[in-house]
Every structure is written in C-alpha cells, then in structure tokens.
Amino acid sequence: MAEFDPSKKWVELHLHLDGAVRTETLLEVARRRGLSLPADTVDDLVPHVSMNNPGHIDDMFHAFHTLIPVLSGDHAAIRRIAYELCEDQAQQGVVYFEARYCPHLLTSNLTGESGDDPTAAEVVELVNAGLQQGSKDYNIQARSLLCAIREHPEWSHEMVELCGKYSSDGVVGLDLAGGKVGYKEDANLPHIKAFQDAQRLGVHRTIHAGEVGGPEIVEEAVTEMHAERIGHGYHVLDDEDLYQRLKKEGMHFEVCPVSSYMTGAVQTDFKQHPAKRFAQDGANFSLSSDDPRVFLTSLTRERKFVKENWGFDDALISTLNLNAARACFLPEADKARLVSHVQMLQGP
Template structure:
C-alpha cells in the first residue's frame, strides 16, 4: 500500500501527540527568518530540510538539537507564534484531522528571561502572552478550517522553575482551549522527594484542579520513568511509552488501567525509541489490545505527516482495522469534553462504521 492508498483508507483522523514548534512549515521558517533578519543555514525548503530533518537511527538528542537551528526564528515574536499556530490548524484540516491536541512550552517560546531558551534576545513576550496568542490563533484556525484544535502546556524537565507557572496557566486558560499539562524533553528521574519536586507539585496541582495529565516517558528511558509518570505525575496518557513492555508488571498495569499510549511510529525509529520495524512495541500494543493512538510528534524535524505514520504502522504489521481502532482510541482518550468526544466519534462512525 502506498501513501495515496493510505490517505484514502483513513480520510478522517485524530491526533493527540504533536508539538507546535515541531510542526511549523519549513517555508514559514524561511519567510519569518527573512522578515526578521535571522540568518539560517539554507535559503530554500529543500536546503533547510537537509539541515533540520533527522535520519533513521539518530537519537532523541539529535532531534532536540535541530530545534536550536530554527526555533529562534519564531521564539519571542508574537506574530510568528500566531502564524505558526494558525497554519497548524490548516495543515491538520488538509490531512483530514478533525480533532487535534497540540502541545508546547510557553516558556520556550517566550523571551522575558535574562537568557531566553530560544529567543535571540530578551523582551516583553511572556509565557502568558504566548498562551494567549496560541489560543487566539487556534480558535480562529479551528473556526476557519472547520476542525477542533486544543492545546496542552508542557513543563520542561531541565527547567523545573517553570512548572508552577505552567500549572497555573493550565488552570487560567482551561476554558479557552487548554486541556492538559505535559512534561517533555530528555528523560531522567527526579532525585528530589515528591513533596519537594516542582514538576511533581505542578502535576499534583493540575490533578487537584481537574486538569488532564500526559507525560513523555518510556520513549528512550527505562520503565522506571513510566512508573514515575503514573505514580508521581498522575498520568492519564503516556507519550510514547515503548519501554513499558520491558517490565511485565508495569505493562499489565497499564493495560488493566486503560492508560493511553501516544505512539509515534516514525519518531520512534528516528530517535532510537525502537530499533526494529519487525518487532516494534506498537505492534505489541495493537496485538494485545492496549489503548494506543498513532501520531506524528515533530513533523518539521521528522519530515512526516500522519499518513506517513499510518503507512509505517502498516509496515510494522498492523492491520487496517487496528489502525482504525487506534483512531477511535485517540478520540475516546482525548482531553476533549464529553460532548466534543461524542461529536468526534460520530464523525468517525460516519466514515468507518461502529468500531
């Protein structure tokens, strides 16, 4: 089956794990870079893609390093962040995605720090301003392209000083499109007691405030990272989670509790989350009836879209029915309201029938 066939077989999609700053159009990076006078290593789409799209068998660190090439183009700039979020909605609609949850770190896109993470210089574009801007763009984009796009605010593991504010922003904007909290970047276990760890405190606050929780865990780290996600971060969904199968007790618990795996086939092979297409954890999830979905992760850096990931899943050995099930799983495991979930499911049933 080729890309065209896959697109026809799965015309309606749901996506739960995709990073906003990892889904910006390459042409948009070039356009904004030129407008802002920011020099990039190439001046064409093909040329820049050669610099930022990683190869199979690379690593998570390689993927993260690519962001330092292009993220300064839009970080700290309100118009650029708005454009990125608005175009994300259009790109989803073109792929047949009817509902998406896009995640990002407000702090990485802000510039109100002495040494901004990505922005070239300090300024007045705060994390709260970033959230307001993204919410505005996603609301208009959802309306203009007849889809629904919500957002998830991400804590950054190496910057625990931001996490309290992330939880606060989740609460403040819960009725304006923000549906959950996440923690991302390189995996490592906290060496602090749960009562003293800012990340864990932020997730406890989110839980008490009724904010949904997802965490990056078990992508390249050990099963211990997944235990931490469940026990200390109260995770309802796990971003990636492939290493869960290395611990039988953990894996059985996840299946029993219906914890959702946000899997990303192409990303897993490019970041060393998995080493083989023939014995991939996603095939195990599908065969065992685990709750999982299929997602893109970072299209800008991976050179993919959701159709590509469905095609890769078929290469792993998944059946068309299992991919259909993953789409329904995504709808049911989304952080949408009950009413919104019913509307999404209705659209899926119209195309695929009852699952």
C-alpha cells in the same frame, strides 16, 4: 462547539507545535527579523531542521536549537505557526488534534527590540488565537497542551496556573517533556508537585515517559504524577508486571511510529516494535506524528508506515483512531460528540 466536518475523521493527540513549523515559514520569519540561518533556501534548510535517517534523540534537539530561536519572542510568528498547523492538519483529513508546546521556550526576544518580548501567558494567548482562527477557517477542532520541561522545574508551577487560566480558551491539558529523565532527582520534585496540583485542580495530564529511560519513568508518571495518558511509553514492556497493570487499567499510550525509529527510542528491527505487542494484546494506544516537520512525516505517512512495516490493517487503524478520540482531553460532552462522529464515519 461547531459541528464536526463530515469530510474529516482522523484524531491526533501527540503533536508538537514547534515541531510542525513549515520550513518556508521559518525562512520567511528569519528574513523578516534579520536572523541568520544555516541555509538560504527551503531545500537547503530542511536538513538542518529535520532528521532523514535514524539517529539519536539528541539529533532531534539539534533541529529544535536551530528553529526555536527564529520563532521566540515574535508575536506574529507564534500566532502564524498555530494557524498554519490547522491548515496542514485539515489537509490530512484530521477532524480534531491537540498541539503541545512550552510557552516559556517562545518568550525570548532575540531581535534586541525592547519591550516587545511576550510573557508566557501572552504566548499562550497568541497560540490560542491562531488555533481558533485556523479552526474557523479550515473547519477543524484544535486544542492545546502546555508542556512543562524536565530541565526547567522552575516553570512547572506556572504551567499549571496557565492551564487553569486558559482552560476555557482552548488549553485542555498539561504535559511533561524534555531530554533529561529526572527520575528520583531533586530537580524532578517540582514536576511531581505540579502534576499533583494539576490533578487536584482537574487539569488533564499526559507525560512523556518510556521513550527516554526505562519503565520506572512510566511508573513514576502514573503513580506519583497521576498521568492519564503516556507519551510514547515503549519501554514499559521492560517491566511485564507494570505493563500488565497499565493495560488492565486502560492506560492510553500515544505511539509515534516514525519518530520512535528516528530518535533511537526503539531498535530498528521492524518485527520487534513495542506497538506490535500493544496491538497483539489489545492495549489502548493511538498513532501520532510527534514532530512532523522534524521527522518529515504526517499522520497519513504514519498510517502507511504501520501498514507496510507492522502489518496493521485498516480495521486496526480505525480502532486506534477511535482510541484517540476516546482518550482526548475534551470535556465529556464534546468528547462524546467526537467519538460519535468518528464511529459514524468509520462504520461498524
């Protein structure tokens, strides 16, 4: 691993690759492929692929329904968005990040050309190539997580296999995302089995839970699926016993402040956000931007947001950044080097 860039110190753990695509890139790819979009200029396209006002999580999925078909099946576009994400993150002063995505959602060939549709494995290879080249060109450390999707249990077993196959090529863990909760549904059983297999094989695990649905989703993620981190996790506070248990165990929560309001995952009363309770209790959590282009945000904006709305000071934000470094899915020796780098730059 190359030396960490001394000009960068921020760590981001919860970042969706397909939610970070530049609108300019989306428009260029659509034109090249001859695909139609609801607008012909960048400014006019932004409202169709983003949320500028608080709404519902379904509004977020509407944005993805517009942008994903443009990227799916296009080898050059898939590699390009991974590469450009490295540049965008480097400009934010990020030293290390983990980008998550579902390769199956990027396999569909919508151009009608035969024989060119990448497999899920080939999508992973394209993303790996883009992240590796971007890491080199922008002096940043980029890794990826593969997302199983709740609505598609038939993909989960292959996702675990891909995590294992590409573990030495930049893939550091497995995630579970999607709109439907799936708690105690038969369709959820393949996900549970896949994550149990992942634990047995030594694949790191994080799960979206407690954003949609209640604390039982968090408990299932931790108890049955052996999650090491929880994406969002806000509704864990609806079960005080569970929250206290996970806090004691040091469970890491990937908090995404702006998106939590935009999707309606939490109420819009700034004084009542679960992250304020996390901070008061000294719980283990960090800050991330989730889908920066969809929510018109960035890690820089997230830090400003928590300062202005939750009263987080620089010392707390530094602690949260160090929490992120300690919770990353790098191999232990590389993680220790990242933690030391962050500590050195942040000072005592």
